[in-house]
Amino acid sequence: AQKITQTQPGMFVQEKEAVTLDCTYDTSDPSYGLFWYKQPSSGEMIFLIYQGSYDQQNATEGRYSLNFQKARKSANLVISASQLGDSAMYFCAMRVDTDKLIFGTGTRLQVFP
Amino acid sequence: SQTIHQWPATLVQPVGSPLSLECTVEGTSNPNLYWYRQAAGRGLQLLFYSVGIGQISSEVPQNLSASRPQDRQFILSSKKLLLSDSGFYLCAWGSGRARGELFFGEGSRLTVL
Numbered sequence: 595a596q597k598i599t600q601t602q603p604g605m606f607v608q609e610k611e612a613v614t615l616d617c618t619y620d621t622s623d624p625s626y627g628l629f630w631y632k633q634p635s636s637g638e639m640i641f642l643i644y645q646g647s648y649d650q651q652n653a654t655e656g657r658y659s660l661n662f663q664k665a666r667k668s669a670n671l672v673i674s675a676s677q678l679g680d681s682a683m684y685f686c687a688m689r690v691d692t693d694k695l696i697f698g699t700g701t702r703l704q705v706f707p
Numbered sequence: 708s709q710t711i712h713q714w715p716a717t718l719v720q721p722v723g724s725p726l727s728l729e730c731t732v733e734g735t736s737n738p739n740l741y742w743y744r745q746a747a748g749r750g751l752q753l754l755f756y757s758v759g760i761g762q763i764s765s766e767v768p769q770n771l772s773a774s775r776p777q778d779r780q781f782i783l784s785s786k787k788l789l790l791s792d793s794g795f796y797l798c799a800w801g802s803g804r805a806r807g808e809l810f811f812g813e814g815s816r817l818t819v820l
Contacts, residue, residue, distance in 0.1 A: 598750075627807050637795060638779035639751075646806070675776040685750060694741075697751040 596621045596690050601696035607676045607705055614661070615671040615701045617686030627689035628669040630660065633700070634682040642684075645669055676705045709734035713798045713812035720819055726771075726785040728815050730798030733779065738800040740781040741809060742773055745795040757781060758803070793819045 597620045607613035619628065630642040645653045645660045661670040673680055679700040681704050687695040708724040720726060732738050739758050743751040753766045754771035763773050770789050774782045781798055795816050799809040 629808055631811075637814040637816070639797060639799070639809075641808050644806055644808055649819065654738075692740075694753065694756060695807070695809055696753070697743075699750040 596623075596688065596696060597666065598686050598688050598696055600701050602701045602706070603699075604702045606648045607703065609678060609705055609707050610675055612634075612672060612674045613676055613703065615673070615684050615686075615703065616626035617669045617671065617698060619667050619669060619677075619686075619688050621688065621690070623690075626659055628660070628662070629687040629689070629695065630658070630669075630671045631685045631687060632682045633685060637694075639685070643671070673703075678705050709810065711798060711800055711810055711812045713796075713815055716815060717811060718815060718817045720817065722787050722790060722819055723787045726783070726788050726797055726817070728798075728817075730781040730783075730812055731779055732781075732800045735779070735800070735802065737778060737803075739803050740775060741799040741801070742781065742783050743797045743799065745797065748796070751797065755783070763766070774819040787815075788819045790819050793817055803818070 599618045626647045628645045632640045632642050643653050643655045643658045643660050645662045652662050657674045659672045683700045683702050685700045686698045740808045741756045742754040744754055745751050757763050757775045757791045771785050795814050797814045798812040
């Protein structure tokens, strides 16, 4: 069965430090995509970063990078130089059909000064 | 550029009353459209998706229905709301292309009393 698992309900990080949010996935399809979304308190879902299963390099988007370990089926999000505005829920997701996504349960990140 | 809007943003309804949430997309044609629900403190559950006018696929059996009367309009409905229908409803669109990321509306918070 296809599944996304996020085992960290909450994380704390000090401003300007880096933080890693964990995500593991399960699929038997050789072709898949992995995504991270940010959900601030306003509720909207903001797309952050994408990693394709055939991509050779880890994806990066500004302060966000995705630590993709295919053999371990993990796709951890790394946020460098955390800012107070990074406080939000973060969801890992996997494409299971053409742009049909399944989501993990999320990790609440709190950045403190 | 593409935009997606959904309304109303907040809704408080009594048990047994009808529901209609509307979502529209601008700046793209023939998008794939989705309704997700997020229960308090949980991840997103896919409810319905549509690849074209009048084409609706349901992911879970429930008290809700969806319709797509126009290419860029997606409506979530219920004839009689249940307490368990309370939650945060998110509409999303995707292009159906390779990466498959989804772009979300602002969300509609439904409270059934």
